[in-house]
Amino acid sequence: xxxxxxxxxxxxxxxxxxxxxxxxxxxxxxxxxxxxxxxxxxxxxxxxxxxxxxxxxxxxxxxxxxxxxxxxxxxxxxxxxxxxxxxxxxxxxxxxxxxxxxxxxxxxxxxxxxxxxxxxxxxxxxxxxxxxxxxxxxxxxxxxxxxxxxxxxxxxxxxxxxxxxxxxxxxxxxxxxxxxxxxxxxxxxxxxxxxxxxxxxxxxxxxxxxxxxxxxxxxxxxxxxxxxxxxxxxxxxxxxxxxxxxxxxxxxxxxxxxxxxxxxxxxxxxxxxxxxxxxxxxxxxxxxxxxxxxxxxxxxxxxxxxxxxxxxxxxxxxxxxxxxxxxxxxxxxxxxxxxxxxxxxxxxxxxxxxxxxxxxxxxxxxxxxxxxxxxxxxxxxxxxxxxxxxxxxxxxxxxxxxxxxxxxxxxxxxxxxxxxxxxxxxxxxxxxxxxxxxxxxxxxxxxxxxxxxxxxxxxxxxxxxxxxxxxxxxxxxxxxxxxxxxxxxxxxxxxxxxxxxxxxxxxxxxxxxxxxxxxxxxxxxxxxxxxxxxxx
Amino acid sequence: xxxxxxxxxxxxxxxxxxxxxxxxxxxxxxxxxxxxxxxxxxxxxxxxxxxxxxxxxxxxxxxxxxxxxxxxxxxxxxxxxxxxxxxxxxxxxxxxxxxxxxxxxxxxxxxxxxxxxxxxxxxxxxxxxxxxxxxxxxxxxxx
Numbered sequence: 287x288x289x290x291x292x293x294x295x296x297x298x299x300x301x302x303x304x305x306x307x308x309x310x311x312x313x314x315x316x317x318x319x320x321x322x323x324x325x326x327x328x329x330x331x332x333x334x335x336x337x338x339x340x341x342x343x344x345x346x347x348x349x350x351x352x353x354x355x356x357x358x359x360x361x362x363x364x365x366x367x368x369x370x371x372x373x374x375x376x377x378x379x380x381x382x383x384x385x386x387x388x389x390x391x392x393x394x395x396x397x398x399x400x401x402x403x404x405x406x407x408x409x410x411x412x413x414x415x416x417x418x419x420x421x422x423x424x425x426x427x428x429x430x431x432x433x434x435x436x437x438x439x440x441x442x443x444x445x446x447x448x449x450x451x452x453x454x455x456x457x458x459x460x461x462x463x464x465x466x467x468x469x470x471x472x473x474x475x476x477x478x479x480x481x482x483x484x485x486x487x488x489x490x491x492x493x494x495x496x497x498x499x500x501x502x503x504x505x506x507x508x509x510x511x512x513x514x515x516x517x518x519x520x521x522x523x524x525x526x527x528x529x530x531x532x533x534x535x536x537x538x539x540x541x542x543x544x545x546x547x548x549x550x551x552x553x554x555x556x557x558x559x560x561x562x563x564x565x566x567x568x569x570x571x572x573x574x575x576x577x578x579x580x581x582x583x584x585x586x587x588x589x590x591x592x593x594x595x596x597x598x599x600x601x602x603x604x605x606x607x608x609x610x611x612x613x614x615x616x617x618x619x620x621x622x623x624x625x626x627x628x629x630x631x632x633x634x635x636x637x638x639x640x641x642x643x644x645x646x647x648x649x650x651x652x653x654x655x656x657x658x659x660x661x662x663x664x665x666x667x668x669x670x671x672x673x674x675x676x677x678x679x680x681x682x683x684x685x686x687x688x689x690x691x692x693x694x695x696x697x698x699x700x701x702x703x704x705x706x707x708x709x710x711x712x713x714x715x716x717x718x719x720x721x722x723x724x725x726x727x728x729x730x731x732x733x734x735x736x737x738x739x740x741x742x743x744x745x746x747x748x749x750x751x752x753x754x755x756x757x758x759x760x761x762x763x764x765x766x767x768x769x770x771x772x773x774x775x776x777x778x779x780x781x782x783x784x785x786x787x788x789x790x791x792x793x794x795x796x797x798x799x800x801x802x803x804x805x806x807x808x809x810x811x812x813x814x815x816x817x818x819x820x821x822x
Numbered sequence: 823x824x825x826x827x828x829x830x831x832x833x834x835x836x837x838x839x840x841x842x843x844x845x846x847x848x849x850x851x852x853x854x855x856x857x858x859x860x861x862x863x864x865x866x867x868x869x870x871x872x873x874x875x876x877x878x879x880x881x882x883x884x885x886x887x888x889x890x891x892x893x894x895x896x897x898x899x900x901x902x903x904x905x906x907x908x909x910x911x912x913x914x915x916x917x918x919x920x921x922x923x924x925x926x927x928x929x930x931x932x933x934x935x936x937x938x939x940x941x942x943x944x945x946x947x948x949x950x951x952x953x954x955x956x957x958x959x960x961x962x963x964x965x
Binding site: 298299327328329330331333334336342343344348350351352355356359360363367368369370371372373374375377378380381382404405406407408446449450453456457460461464465471473474475476477478479480481482483484485486489490492493496497516518519521719721722723724750752753754785786787788789802805806807809811812814815816819 | 827829830831833834837838841844845848849851852856862863864866867868869870873891894895898899900901923926927930931933934935936937938939940941942944945946947948949950951952953954955956957958959960961962963964965
């Protein structure tokens with residue numbers, strides 16, 4: 287008889303409602319599917335909004351900002367601007383959902399649960415794991431709050447230390463997500479000790495999650511720690527009916543998290559405790575509204591599949607599916623706010639059409655279309671010296687061996703940097719930003735090189751038009767020899783093939799040909815070697 | 823020892839070995855690449871070729887693990903004591919939400935909305951956007 291009642295394999299492995307919600311949420315968090323195909327991140331206005339779950343915003347699929355990355359950057363910027371927006375969003379998420387986000391919406395939580403499904407002996411929760419669960423508050427205090435705040439206020443350097451030293455989601459979704467795409471093979475050049483360290487941390491955390499239920503979530507995740515602070519005030523979450531509860535403790539014993547009681551700061555409101563509560567005292571509520579009542583839906587997840595969804599449930603499912611379809615279509619095909627992709631290297635002939643992008647008032651001029659007519663007619667294979675003294679090698683572009691298109695920038699010191707005027711010199715172009723820590727760290731190396739080689743090299747450090755603090759203010763208490771300018775209309779970024787990834791260094795030889803163009807940090811030795819290579 | 827126990831231990835060994843192998847491979851690539859870079863500063867530490875070579879050496883163990891996993895899922899093997907059959911303090915302390923909780927919640931919600939609006943006006947919302955649409959290589963561990 288028992289055998290007859292025993293569910294078959296298919297029924298036993300049927301996804302629960304929570305698992306479906308988690309999958310739905312993971313897809314909605316990463317609705318920019320196109321990004322996985324072309325290896326580029328989403329750059330539309332939806333990234334104004336922080337997503338509730340733990341999802342790296344450098345993931346090619348991500349359509350929103352990671353709240354944890356945003357809060358670190360907000361704290362790092364405290365010196366010049368208070369990060370009210372991020373604090374408000376975290377407060378709102380915390381009060382409305384709290385750790386319900388961890389249990390139902392977090393894509394990384396889903397990954398951890400799937401890893402834990404690998405059948406191995408499991409580490410049980412104990413006094414030790416309960417003590418270890420406080421570690422995430424230490425990580426929150428040190429890596430998310432103290433270090434970014436210290437570096438931001440003391441050195442004006444944005445250092446998102448949790449992202450930089452620990453975050454496995456950043457390594458997996460952002461780092462490996464980008465590296466896995468053949469379009470981003472140039473990113474390999476910047477990998478070093480930081481990547482090795484973070485990669486090892488990521489795989490070790492993955493291993494912990496195999497043996498220990500939600501190991502990252504329980505012991506490390508600072509976002510869970512933040513949401514846990516609001517456990518007393520969550521609007522939506524698991525509630526216990528004090529009248530029905532007989533204090534048997536089955537809910538706590540069967541919970542995978544290190545909870546002391548249902549609904550405390552460790553509770554992720556997954557609702558598994560509803561299955562084991564013989565009194566039916568536990569329900570998921572939004573204020574006074576009951577969202578899941580064990581009395582009505584059978585018991586918990588194990589039996590929920592047989593329960594027919596209510597009319598409102600079906601309407602909600604339909605609306606959720608419609609929203610997902612809309613998001614997929616919008617973020618992949620329609621979003622008008624997506625910033626233009628960087629144009630690929632173009633043949634000289636294509637660039638010879640008169641330029642329409644000249645804007646002297648903004649100090650940012652494209653001069654490709656202003657070349658002499660005779661030069662415009664040069665074929666791709668002809669190698670006669672052009673009127674400006676450069677050899678015209680046919681291809682104009684940003685790849686190694688191609689000639690970089692001409693441009694002009696108005697520098698902060700009042701002078702104009704015109705690429706055509708640098709003929710006969712080795713040219714270094716550095717793309718940096720005030721909000722990019724490695725960019726700031728390598729600026730002194732460029733300055734030293736510029737000072738060391740005097741008039742033999744031309745150099746410019748270009749800040750993108752996206753400005754979170756005034757670069758002139760930023761540079762006012764720093765002393766760098768080379769000129770700086772802002773790429774006010776993305777012209778230079780497009781010319782050098784910038785992808786929004788910083789820092790980027792471009793080196794041209796004396797003929798104006800690209801000899802190096804890569805994203806990633808450089809060292810003084812590397813710059814000297816590049817100088818020698820360009821001088822050959 | 824039960825057969826299922828043997829399976830679980832075997833799967834655990836494969837998982838640990840796989841993670842150890844992956845980690846050692848990453849460290850090896852780094853060490854070899856760093857030595858190369860010390861001689862030629864413009865060369866990359868990691869190369870797609872080096873990574874592909876290591877992946878091919880890890881692949882057999884990975885697929886063995888996947889095979890074991892599939893077998894385990896089909897056979898329905900799992901740690902009997904899982905999930906959560908542990909000795910935990912049976913005492914359940916109930917936190918009953920009071921009226922004051924509701925008031926505090928409402929005040930916090932209002933404060934959150936005010937902070938978000940203030941953030942939109944002081945430019946911190948724009949900071950979030952700018953940071954999110956630019957890949958900070960250091961933040962994702964690239965370098």
